[in-house]
Amino acid sequence: MEPDDRIEQWFLRYGNDVYQYLAYFTGRRDVEDLVQEVFTKALKALSGYEGRAQPRTWLLSIARHAAIDHSRKQKMIDWFPETVLGFLRSKERSPENALVLKEQLQEVYHTMNQLKRTYREVLILRLIEGISTEETAEILGWSEAKVSTTLHRAVKALQKRMSNSGKEVHLHDAIF
Amino acid sequence: MTPSFEEKQVSSLLQSFPTLRMEEEKQREVIQQLRREKELLKKRRGRAAYRYVIGGVAALLGMLWFASPFLPSPSTLAPAHSGGQSTQAARADVNGQPAEAGKEAAVLTIDAQIQTSIEQTIAKTFDAVHPERMTVIVSDPGTGEILAIGSRSKNGATDDAERFAAAGKAQPNPGAAYQIVTLAAAIQEGKFDPREIYESGTYKGIPGEPIKDFNNGIGWGKITFLEGFLRSSNVAFAKLVHERLHGDTLLEYFERFGFGRETGMEAANEEAGKLPNMDEPRKAALAATGLGGAATPLQQMAAVGAIANGGKLMQPHLYKQAGTDEHNRYMVRQVVSEETARKVRDILESVVAGERGSGIGLGLPNVTVAAKHSVVEKTDPKGKALDGKYTVSVIGFAPSDQPKVLVYVEIDEPQSELPVVGWKKVVAPPFQEVLGNSLQHVQQLQKR
Structure with missing residues (x-):
């Protein structure tokens, strides 16, 4: 070839x-x-x-x-x-x-976009795209440990923001 | 650092974002543009190379002209000089390029450590419940590689022949694998509304004997279809097929998932099994609950493996060859979309982890497990039920969001004090042991 x-x-x-x-x-x-x-x-x-x-x-x-x-x-x-x-x-x-996403996902997405960039980046790669920690580390140029801890913090921050704005998370509603 | 429940939900939400794809027309546009860019690049490179040649020749001529007075006559030096150069070049060749020994030899995909561990589990289970026969298979759902395979029967030693024979032998009423494929088909066809409510217990919507839930047709009152699946409600499956999906569509999906045909693994005497008869509505409904037809453990592994593997059906195989494209070689077809596969994985995870799941007790600490078990009454060759003789099996994978190992455990006629409804407890310990050990080993290998 x-x-x-x-x-x-x-x-x-x-x-x-x-x-x-x-x-x-x-x-x-x-x-x-x-x-x-x-x-x-x-x-x-x-x-x-x-x-x-x-x-x-x-x-x-x-x-x-x-x-x-x-x-x-x-x-x-x-x-x-x-x-x-x-x-x-x-x-x-x-x-x-x-x-444009389904209503509930749109809210999550909107809230996620208000987080700081490192959080957004790790959430998009690891969760939305479903890329492994190892690969994410390589893409972002971070260590794997940093990817894991940042992901953890990002999820926490997102969850906090969601509950602060009174948006309860209905997993079931969102997936189907 | 264990995430709270809410945090897990947020994670799951993000994971459930839809897969986005480019429109095909746009894809073609990009490819055409890429080809144009490539041509441009080639031309530019060609010109650049040409430039070097001209420059090089000019420089050489210049040097020659400059050095000509000092050069010895070509006849005296040239042979020795060129000789020296060629040996040097040859040496560089040997050192510079790694020896390419042509094609690599094919090696077994069986992992010695996992194999040893399942043999131990089988021995232990035999001592505990004295079954007629027990079969365990472990594979990598992403590739279809068989990592371990073992089988033992009461009157017979474990030898290789029997090990593979059991994996390729078709048995009636596959149970869980049929249910999982039915769910996938219904989701893919847009016929599964998890929130829709139905009356569980006994279903009389089909001519013939009513179809009953396994608790003597009592059911759980009015519940959602999602809960029905989690509880393994026969009525949910029967309604789904009879009123929404219909037998012919379901049959198509069974075929797509590879039932009724040999998987093509390199084991001798693999059987093709039999697709369930779906001519009559009642038979189609029963097939959805897992009754009817016949399937080999390998077919079940492949079908459930496709759910673990983003909807891609892989051919189970025993040999791999370094340097070949394993993925393309063993990928059979995309049986459902990635999104459908993900939804089925989520639901299978709830079967194990959910409050109302029928698979509680099959899980592992710190790992998400997706699994489904089934207890099936054995039948004679004519299809008549053998009273009081049952086979219990589990098929499942972990971690459920990024499956690394797929495990099948089947125990035929275990001796147990428990009522048949509680036989999950018989099969849970070996399943957990095999899944846990295999996963740990595979993850260690990947870290290295």
Whole structure:
């Protein structure tokens, strides 16, 4: 196999993992451009990759950087007065492309987005995406111990916020 | 650092977030764009390489011109020089590249330590309840690798032939595995509303003898379908199939999950079993409760393994070969969606951990276990019930959210003081022992 074909293979295999990660990270459904960006970056950097990590781990760590860059840009755009960049905003952030979940999950998601970034990141990777502690540690560049303790604190913080805002958690209602 | 109940619920909620997928059209767009990028990259690299060649040649010419006055005549030095270089190059080749010994030999997937531990468990259980026969299988649900396999019968030593024969021998009325597949089918088809209420106890909605819950048709009054499944209510299964799912759809799912066909494991004399007859509504309803047809332990392992493995059915196998893509080689098909598999796992976890679960007592400390047990009356070859002779079995995996080991334990005609309804207590200790030991061993291996 030609080395560059690997990217296409990986896209078929892990494309949705990357997509899902970016969607939950940014809160948008229309993150195809970001997915494209991630795999293009991977294509260009492939010669430097050579089996350092599992492909999925590697792709997700690229995705993470892309998502962080994206949110920085988004903050810039948000900061400008609406009149100046109104057209940009409406194009970029049309509400119909926002990520919408079932009611109860939406509340959890909304509350989670108010937590600090490290908490959000570990919750998205470990719980929503279901990635192992080991892989998460590699993606975030943390130790495994840090992933575990941060996850624990994040869950605690989220639970506290949920109960403070009087939103009781009905697991049953949410899953079905 | 044990999480509180509420915290566990928050975690479960996050875990239940839906899987998101790109639209297919967008996927194609990305692939096309990737191909364009690749071509561009190739061209650019080509040009870059060309640049190096030109540069290199120019530099060489320059050096030659500069050094020409000092160079000895080619005839005197060249042979010796080139000779030296070639031996050096050859040595570098030997050292620089790891020896590739061609294809690696196939090795058994059986794990010596887990195998030893299940043999001990079997011996212990034999001493305790003197069954006719006992079979234990442990596998890795993610790959389909069989990690340990053991069987012993009352009048016979454990030898390899018998061990594999038991795993591949079809037995009537598979019980739990059929129930789990029925649940998965109903969820996948959108026919399972866990909150819907029904009247448990006795179901007369089908012509023929009414279908009764195992407590003599008393049931538990009006309960939800979720509770019905947790309590292993026959009426819940019968209603689900008769009124919602229908026999033909259920039969399709049984086939998808691999029943009625050999799994293809490398064991001799594997039987294909028999799909349950679902021509009549009553038979379809009984099949959903686990009665009818015939299945081998291997088929049951594969089917429940698919639930543990995000809906991917894997072929059980005994040999692995380093360097081959095990996943693609042994993946049979996606039988239900990942989301459906996750919901079934959650419910199976509640069977063991929930207040109303029928599987209480099958769990382990500090690990989430998903499991279902069944007690089935034995039948003669014609299908007539053999009075008072039962087989009890458990199938389950752990940890339920990220399954690492799948365990099947079957005890045929145990001698016990307990009433048959309480036979879970007979099968729980060996199941817990095998599951706990295997999981601990596998997790240690992964840490290393």
